[in-house]
Amino acid sequence: MKMNLVYKALADPTRRDILNLLKNRDLTAGEIADHFRISKPSISHHLNLLKQADLVHAEKEGQYIHYSINTTVLQDVLTWLLSLQEGKGKRE
Amino acid sequence: MKMNLVYKALADPTRRDILNLLKNRDLTAGEIADHFRISKPSISHHLNLLKQADLVHAEKEGQYIHYSINTTVLQDVLTWLLSLQEGKGKRE
DNA sequence: TAAACAATTAGATAATTTTCTAAATAACAA
Protein backbone atom coordinates (compact mmCIF):
# COMPACT_ATOMS: atom_id res chain seq x y z
CA MET A 1 0.00 0.00 0.00
CA LYS A 2 1.35 3.36 -1.06
CA MET A 3 0.88 5.37 2.12
CA ASN A 4 1.76 8.61 0.38
CA LEU A 5 -1.51 8.33 -1.53
CA VAL A 6 -3.35 8.13 1.77
CA TYR A 7 -1.75 11.27 3.19
CA LYS A 8 -2.28 13.08 -0.09
CA ALA A 9 -5.91 12.00 -0.16
CA LEU A 10 -6.47 13.31 3.35
CA ALA A 11 -4.93 16.67 2.50
CA ASP A 12 -7.94 17.97 0.60
CA PRO A 13 -10.93 19.33 2.55
CA THR A 14 -13.47 18.13 -0.01
CA ARG A 15 -12.15 14.62 0.29
CA ARG A 16 -12.20 14.77 4.07
CA ASP A 17 -15.81 15.91 3.85
CA ILE A 18 -16.60 12.97 1.60
CA LEU A 19 -15.15 10.62 4.21
CA ASN A 20 -17.25 12.33 6.87
CA LEU A 21 -20.35 11.69 4.77
CA LEU A 22 -19.47 8.05 4.23
CA LYS A 23 -18.87 7.59 7.91
CA ASN A 24 -22.63 7.72 8.42
CA ARG A 25 -23.75 5.57 5.53
CA ASP A 26 -22.81 4.31 2.09
CA LEU A 27 -23.75 6.70 -0.70
CA THR A 28 -23.88 6.72 -4.47
CA ALA A 29 -21.60 9.05 -6.43
CA GLY A 30 -24.57 11.27 -7.20
CA GLU A 31 -25.65 11.51 -3.58
CA ILE A 32 -22.13 12.50 -2.63
CA ALA A 33 -21.95 15.11 -5.38
CA ASP A 34 -25.23 16.63 -4.16
CA HIS A 35 -23.51 17.69 -0.97
CA PHE A 36 -21.05 19.92 -2.78
CA ARG A 37 -21.15 22.93 -5.05
CA ILE A 38 -18.42 21.67 -7.31
CA SER A 39 -19.18 19.72 -10.47
CA LYS A 40 -19.86 16.01 -10.63
CA PRO A 41 -16.74 15.27 -12.65
CA SER A 42 -14.66 16.98 -9.98
CA ILE A 43 -16.28 14.84 -7.30
CA SER A 44 -15.70 11.81 -9.46
CA HIS A 45 -12.04 12.75 -9.57
CA HIS A 46 -11.87 13.10 -5.80
CA LEU A 47 -13.58 9.73 -5.40
CA ASN A 48 -11.03 8.22 -7.71
CA LEU A 49 -8.17 9.54 -5.56
CA LEU A 50 -9.84 8.22 -2.43
CA LYS A 51 -10.25 4.88 -4.15
CA GLN A 52 -6.60 4.78 -5.21
CA ALA A 53 -5.65 5.44 -1.61
CA ASP A 54 -7.96 2.57 -0.69
CA LEU A 55 -9.87 4.89 1.63
CA VAL A 56 -13.13 4.05 -0.10
CA HIS A 57 -14.52 1.06 -1.90
CA ALA A 58 -16.72 1.36 -4.97
CA GLU A 59 -19.35 -1.16 -5.87
CA LYS A 60 -21.40 -0.95 -9.01
CA GLU A 61 -25.07 -1.80 -8.74
CA GLY A 62 -27.00 -1.24 -11.91
CA GLN A 63 -26.38 2.27 -13.10
CA TYR A 64 -25.34 3.40 -9.62
CA ILE A 65 -22.00 3.14 -7.93
CA HIS A 66 -22.13 2.79 -4.19
CA TYR A 67 -19.22 4.15 -2.24
CA SER A 68 -18.27 2.98 1.23
CA ILE A 69 -15.49 4.04 3.54
CA ASN A 70 -12.58 1.74 4.28
CA THR A 71 -10.78 2.64 7.45
CA THR A 72 -8.26 -0.17 7.53
CA VAL A 73 -5.59 1.95 5.85
CA LEU A 74 -6.02 4.57 8.55
CA GLN A 75 -4.47 2.23 11.06
CA ASP A 76 -0.98 2.95 9.73
CA VAL A 77 -1.59 6.68 9.89
CA LEU A 78 -2.83 6.36 13.43
CA THR A 79 0.19 4.31 14.42
CA TRP A 80 2.56 6.83 12.93
CA LEU A 81 0.87 9.78 14.61
CA LEU A 82 1.02 7.99 17.94
CA SER A 83 4.70 7.21 17.42
CA LEU A 84 5.36 10.92 16.95
CA GLN A 85 3.62 11.67 20.22
CA GLU A 86 5.46 8.96 22.10
CA GLY A 87 8.85 10.10 20.88
CA LYS A 88 8.10 13.50 22.30
CA GLY A 89 7.62 12.00 25.71
CA LYS A 90 11.18 10.80 26.09
CA ARG A 91 12.43 14.38 26.25
CA GLU A 92 10.33 15.32 29.24
CA MET B 1 -5.95 26.62 14.48
CA LYS B 2 -6.31 26.04 10.78
CA MET B 3 -6.45 22.26 10.60
CA ASN B 4 -6.21 22.27 6.85
CA LEU B 5 -2.62 23.46 7.20
CA VAL B 6 -1.89 20.44 9.35
CA TYR B 7 -3.28 17.95 6.84
CA LYS B 8 -1.48 19.74 4.02
CA ALA B 9 1.75 19.70 5.97
CA LEU B 10 1.47 15.96 6.56
CA ALA B 11 0.86 15.29 2.88
CA ASP B 12 4.46 15.70 1.84
CA PRO B 13 6.95 12.85 2.40
CA THR B 14 9.86 15.18 3.04
CA ARG B 15 7.94 16.92 5.78
CA ARG B 16 6.90 13.62 7.31
CA ASP B 17 10.55 12.60 7.31
CA ILE B 18 11.45 15.84 9.06
CA LEU B 19 8.93 15.06 11.77
CA ASN B 20 10.40 11.58 12.10
CA LEU B 21 13.82 13.14 12.64
CA LEU B 22 12.53 15.57 15.23
CA LYS B 23 10.80 12.76 17.06
CA ASN B 24 14.20 11.63 18.31
CA ARG B 25 15.74 14.98 19.17
CA ASP B 26 15.68 18.68 18.43
CA LEU B 27 17.78 19.68 15.46
CA THR B 28 19.01 22.83 13.80
CA ALA B 29 17.86 23.73 10.31
CA GLY B 30 21.26 22.74 8.95
CA GLU B 31 21.25 19.37 10.65
CA ILE B 32 17.82 18.70 9.22
CA ALA B 33 18.90 19.75 5.74
CA ASP B 34 21.89 17.38 5.93
CA HIS B 35 19.50 14.43 5.94
CA PHE B 36 18.12 15.29 2.54
CA ARG B 37 19.39 15.70 -0.99
CA ILE B 38 17.28 18.73 -1.71
CA SER B 39 18.59 22.24 -1.24
CA LYS B 40 18.63 24.13 2.03
CA PRO B 41 16.18 26.76 0.85
CA SER B 42 13.74 23.98 -0.01
CA ILE B 43 14.11 22.49 3.44
CA SER B 44 13.68 25.94 4.90
CA HIS B 45 10.44 26.23 2.98
CA HIS B 46 9.22 22.87 4.30
CA LEU B 47 10.13 23.92 7.82
CA ASN B 48 8.14 27.08 7.35
CA LEU B 49 5.05 25.10 6.32
CA LEU B 50 5.46 22.82 9.32
CA LYS B 51 5.78 25.88 11.53
CA GLN B 52 2.65 27.47 10.07
CA ALA B 53 0.82 24.25 10.83
CA ASP B 54 2.23 24.49 14.33
CA LEU B 55 3.74 21.05 13.95
CA VAL B 56 7.17 22.35 14.85
CA HIS B 57 8.50 25.14 17.00
CA ALA B 58 11.54 27.20 16.04
CA GLU B 59 13.84 28.77 18.56
CA LYS B 60 16.74 30.96 17.59
CA GLU B 61 19.97 30.50 19.49
CA GLY B 62 22.83 32.56 18.18
CA GLN B 63 23.17 31.94 14.50
CA TYR B 64 21.37 28.62 14.76
CA ILE B 65 17.68 27.89 14.75
CA HIS B 66 16.63 24.87 16.75
CA TYR B 67 13.54 23.05 15.62
CA SER B 68 11.43 20.86 17.83
CA ILE B 69 8.30 18.86 17.15
CA ASN B 70 4.97 19.89 18.59
CA THR B 71 2.49 17.06 18.67
CA THR B 72 -0.40 18.84 20.36
CA VAL B 73 -2.04 19.68 17.04
CA LEU B 74 -1.99 16.01 16.13
CA GLN B 75 -4.60 15.32 18.75
CA ASP B 76 -7.36 16.70 16.53
CA VAL B 77 -6.19 14.59 13.61
CA LEU B 78 -6.12 11.53 15.82
CA THR B 79 -9.61 12.23 17.09
CA TRP B 80 -10.95 12.65 13.60
CA LEU B 81 -9.35 9.45 12.33
CA LEU B 82 -10.78 7.55 15.27
CA SER B 83 -14.22 9.01 14.61
CA LEU B 84 -14.06 7.66 11.07
CA GLN B 85 -13.24 4.22 12.37
CA GLU B 86 -15.99 4.29 14.95
CA GLY B 87 -18.60 5.35 12.45
CA LYS B 88 -17.70 2.33 10.40
CA GLY B 89 -18.49 0.08 13.32
CA LYS B 90 -22.15 0.92 13.44
CA ARG B 91 -22.73 -0.84 10.14
CA GLU B 92 -21.42 -4.17 11.29
C1' DT C 1 -35.38 1.34 -30.04
C1' DA C 2 -35.05 5.97 -28.22
C1' DA C 3 -34.84 9.01 -24.42
C1' DA C 4 -33.35 9.79 -19.80
C1' DC C 5 -30.32 9.03 -16.09
C1' DA C 6 -25.81 7.94 -13.45
C1' DA C 7 -21.34 8.26 -13.63
C1' DT C 8 -16.87 8.54 -15.74
C1' DT C 9 -13.30 9.95 -19.12
C1' DA C 10 -11.03 13.51 -22.00
C1' DG C 11 -8.92 17.61 -22.50
C1' DA C 12 -8.06 22.22 -21.11
C1' DT C 13 -7.10 25.90 -17.83
C1' DA C 14 -6.08 27.94 -13.45
C1' DA C 15 -4.17 27.54 -9.03
C1' DT C 16 -1.01 25.56 -5.96
C1' DT C 17 3.17 23.30 -4.72
C1' DT C 18 7.95 21.88 -5.02
C1' DT C 19 12.24 22.95 -6.15
C1' DC C 20 16.11 25.58 -7.69
C1' DT C 21 19.83 29.48 -7.77
C1' DA C 22 21.07 33.92 -6.27
C1' DA C 23 20.80 37.37 -2.91
C1' DA C 24 19.98 39.07 1.77
C1' DT C 25 20.28 38.92 6.86
C1' DA C 26 22.33 37.96 11.04
C1' DA C 27 25.76 36.04 14.18
C1' DC C 28 30.38 34.57 14.97
C1' DA C 29 35.47 34.54 14.73
C1' DA C 30 39.95 36.24 13.13
Add this chain to the structure above:
DNA sequence: TTGTTATTTAGAAAATTATCTAATTGTTTA
Protein backbone atom coordinates in the same frame (compact mmCIF):
# COMPACT_ATOMS: atom_id res chain seq x y z
C1' DT D 1 36.36 45.23 10.19
C1' DT D 2 36.43 41.39 7.12
C1' DG D 3 35.44 36.86 6.13
C1' DT D 4 32.82 32.74 7.25
C1' DT D 5 28.81 30.22 8.70
C1' DA D 6 23.71 29.44 9.38
C1' DT D 7 19.57 30.40 7.69
C1' DT D 8 16.04 32.71 5.27
C1' DT D 9 13.95 35.50 1.48
C1' DA D 10 13.17 36.50 -3.47
C1' DG D 11 11.97 35.20 -7.77
C1' DA D 12 11.37 31.92 -11.27
C1' DA D 13 10.75 27.30 -13.53
C1' DA D 14 8.70 22.80 -13.40
C1' DA D 15 5.47 19.64 -11.63
C1' DT D 16 1.21 18.56 -9.59
C1' DT D 17 -3.51 19.35 -8.42
C1' DA D 18 -8.31 21.07 -8.65
C1' DT D 19 -11.69 22.40 -11.46
C1' DC D 20 -14.49 23.11 -15.49
C1' DT D 21 -17.29 21.85 -19.88
C1' DA D 22 -18.11 18.53 -23.37
C1' DA D 23 -18.21 13.94 -24.72
C1' DT D 24 -18.57 8.98 -23.68
C1' DT D 25 -20.19 4.64 -21.52
C1' DG D 26 -23.49 1.86 -19.54
C1' DT D 27 -28.18 1.16 -17.54
C1' DT D 28 -32.93 1.81 -17.15
C1' DT D 29 -37.48 2.94 -18.72
C1' DA D 30 -41.16 4.33 -21.91
